[in-house]
Each structure stands twice: as structure tokens, then as C-alpha cells.
Amino acid sequence: MPSSLALEGDGNDWRLRIAGDWSARALAETQQRLEDLPPSIAGTVTCDWSAAESPGIGPAWALLARLDAIGGGRLRIRHVAPPRHVAFLEDLRGRTPAETAAGDARPAGALGALGRWVLSRGDEAREFAGLVGRVVAVLARAVRRPRAWRFPSLTRHVYESGVTAIPIVSLIAFLISVIVAYLGSQQLRLFGAEIFVVDLIAIAVLREMGVLLTAIIVAGRSGSAFAAEIGAMQLNEEIDALRAMGMDPVELLIVPRILALVIALPALTVIADATGLLGGGLLAHYQAHISWAQFADRLRAAIAPTTFWAGLIKAPVFAILIAVVGTYRGMRVRESPRELGRQTTIAVVQSIFFVMLADALFAVLFVRLDF
Numbered sequence: 464m465p466s467s468l469a470l471e472g473d474g475n476d477w478r479l480r481i482a483g484d485w486s487a488r489a490l491a492e493t494q495q496r497l498e499d500l501p502p503s504i505a506g507t508v509t510c511d512w513s514a515a516e517s518p519g520i521g522p523a524w525a526l527l528a529r530l531d532a533i534g535g536g537r538l539r540i541r542h543v544a545p546p547r548h549v550a551f552l553e554d555l556r557g558r559t560p561a562e563t564a565a566g567d568a569r570p571a572g573a574l575g576a577l578g579r580w581v582l583s584r585g586d587e588a589r590e591f592a593g594l595v596g597r598v599v600a601v602l603a604r605a606v607r608r609p610r611a612w613r614f615p616s617l618t619r620h621v622y623e624s625g626v627t628a629i630p631i632v633s634l635i636a637f638l639i640s641v642i643v644a645y646l647g648s649q650q651l652r653l654f655g656a657e658i659f660v661v662d663l664i665a666i667a668v669l670r671e672m673g674v675l676l677t678a679i680i681v682a683g684r685s686g687s688a689f690a691a692e693i694g695a696m697q698l699n700e701e702i703d704a705l706r707a708m709g710m711d712p713v714e715l716l717i718v719p720r721i722l723a724l725v726i727a728l729p730a731l732t733v734i735a736d737a738t739g740l741l742g743g744g745l746l747a748h749y750q751a752h753i754s755w756a757q758f759a760d761r762l763r764a765a766i767a768p769t770t771f772w773a774g775l776i777k778a779p780v781f782a783i784l785i786a787v788v789g790t791y792r793g794m795r796v797r798e799s800p801r802e803l804g805r806q807t808t809i810a811v812v813q814s815i816f817f818v819m820l821a822d823a824l825f826a827v828l829f830v831r832l833d834f
Contacts, residue, residue: 475506625727693793
């Protein structure tokens with residue numbers, strides 16, 4: 464059906480009925496119809512798109528440009544059942560060339576780059592705070608609605624983030640403890656104090672290395688996996704489909720991952736502590752010739768009531784940081800697979816940075832509290 468325009472009304476209230484083929488193929492015909500519009504239109508024009516077939520962005524822009532030319536930019540234009548791109552075109556139409564040039568201009572030099580960096584970090588901080596707020600809201604709803612916990616998804620993520628990480632966490636903790644015990648025994652031997660290598664192993668593993676190494680490994684494994692999985696869903700528009708079906712992506716995708724890591728990381732920390740003490744004990748036994756009975760006695764003397772808990776208390780905090788950063792970076796993926804790789808890399812780097820920062824704050828706090 465060929466394109467058609469029917470103008471109805473008089474005075475300051477007009478209705479423009481748009482019908483027929485308004486696709487890009489019919490642009491030449493459409494422009495001819497637009498030229499036939501009378502130049503005496505004023506006031507308000509209501510464009511009725513309900514009968515238009517496949518309206519394209521080119522004909523729509525031509526219509527808005529023709530109405531602006533007729534009314535000198537003073538026409539009030541309204542739309543009924545418009546295509547989606549009309550809102551975008553109206554936004555462009557509302558900006559004068561001077562405004563467009565001013566909006567696109569960017570300060571040059573180092574100062575301009577610094578300003579853009581500060582603004583972008585501010586936008587990210589607002590988005591991050593919004594995500595945290597939505598997570599808290601979902602958890603509050605879950606107290607009254609148990610189905611919001613998504614137990615099948617939670618169980619799967621506990622397995623993938625925790626159970627499958629046991630071998631690599633155990634191996635790294637064992638090897639690092641062996642290295643620390645070996646270097647420590649070499650230095651303590653100079654003073655005839657090799658027995659104190661047990662104190663070194665116990666305090667280093669239980670207070671710091673066990674939980675810190677575990678968190679770094681989990682950030683590399685699970686933090687990157689969270690960002691990549693959610694980012695791929697963003698690229699495939701699966702998250703938009705969830706929203707269209709009335710489902711909350713935060714409840715379905717983010718909260719189960721956070722809760723799973725909060726469960727898995729403390730358990731992995733306990734395993735890392737055990738394997739770390741085992742590795743240090745083996746090295747002390749064969750290198751420093753400390754018997755297992757001596758090792759056990761010295762271990763009991765070296766461990767204060769708070770030594771084990773000082774490391775374990777950090778684990779849930781580290782888990783929340785890793786999971787929130789990973790899922791947030793996944794939600795920020797846009798446009799291309801290249802962006803997916805970039806956001807995944809940022810997720811790992813930022814997770815490790817925040818873990819180290821939190822560990823430093825914990826160290827200061829524990830010293831202040833004599834914990």
C-alpha cells in the first residue's frame with residue numbers, strides 16, 4: 464500500500480494521519496507527500512502512526528524536518544502509536560546545532576582527560592551502589608518469600624565455586640606454606656631458633672595466607688566466571704528477555720552467586736589452613752628435624768584463641784567483594800565480545816585490589832582491638 468498523509472483539523476489543533484508504506488524503500492514517495500502539506504499549519508500537530516506500515520527512521524526524520532520547516536520550529540508535535548525510533552529523533556530534533564556542538568565538545572589535554580575520568584568513575588560508583596541496593600532489597604524480600612533464595616541455582620554455584628576449587632586451593636596453600644617454612648627455617652637456623660618456624664607457619668597461614676591466597680584464587684576463578692557468564696547473557700540479550708518476562712535479573716543471577724561464594728569461601732579457607740599447616744609441618748619435620756610431637760606442642764602454644772578466627776572472619780567479606788564486583792562487571796558488558804573480555808579482566812583486577820585493601824583494613828583493625 465503506497466504511503467499517504469491525511470491532515471485534519473483547523474486553527475491550532477491538527478491531526479496528521481500517517482498510513483501506508485513508510486519504510487525506507489518509499490522515502491522518495493514519502494517526501495513528495497510531505498511537500499504537499501500546506502504551509503499554514505500552526506499550533507499543535509498530532510501524528511497518528513497507528514496505520515503506518517514498517518515506518519523507517521529516514522521517512523520519520525523527513526516528516527519531523529518538514530514540520531519544523533513549516534512551523535519555523537515552533538510547532539508542538541505529539542505522537543500516537545509511534546515507532547520506537549521516533550523518541551530518539553525527537554531528542555535530536557530538540558537540540559539546536561549549537562547545543563549539539565557544545566554537547567559533543569570535549570576539553571582537550573590532561574585536565575579534560577582527568578575530568579572525564581572522574582565523571583566516569585562517579586557514574587560507575589552510582590551504578591555499583593544501585594546494584595548493592597537491589598541485592599539488599601532482594602535479600603529482604605527473601606526473608607518473607609523463601610522461593611527467592613533459588614536453592615537449585617545456589618547449590619550449583621556452591622559446587623562450581625567451592626567444590627571444584629578444592630584441588631587448586633589445597634595445592635597452592637600447601638606449596639606456599641612449604642616455601643615460607645623453608646625460608647623461615649633457613650633464617651632461624653642462624654640463631655639456633657628453628658623451633659620457632661612452627662610459630663611462623665601457624666600465624667602466617669591461619670591469620671593471613673590461608674584466607675588471602677584462597678580469596679585471590681577464587682577471584683581469578685569465580686570472579687572472572689561470574690563476569691563472563693553474565694556478560695555473555697548481556698550480549699545475547701538474555702537479561703533483557705528476563706526483564707521482559709517480568710523476572711528480576713538480580714534475584715535470578717546475582718544473589719545466588721553472592722550467597723554461594725559467602726558459603727564456599729570460608730569452607731575453602733578452612734581447607735587451605737589445614738593443607739598449609741600440613742605442608743609447613745612436613746617441611747619442618749624433614750628440613751628442621753622437628754618431630755611431629757614437638758610440632759603439635761609448639762603449634763598449640765603458638766595459636767592464640769583468636770588466631771584461627773582472625774582469618775576466618777575475613778572470608779565472608781572477601782567473598783562479598785569478589786562476587787559483587789564480578790557480577791557488576793558482567794552487567795556492564797555492552798556492544799561487543801571485546802567489551803566482555805575487558806570487563807572480565809577488570810573484574811579480576813578490581814576483586815584482588817579490594818581484597819587486598821580489605822585485608823589491610825582488617826590488619827589495622829585487629830591490631831587496634833588486640834585481636
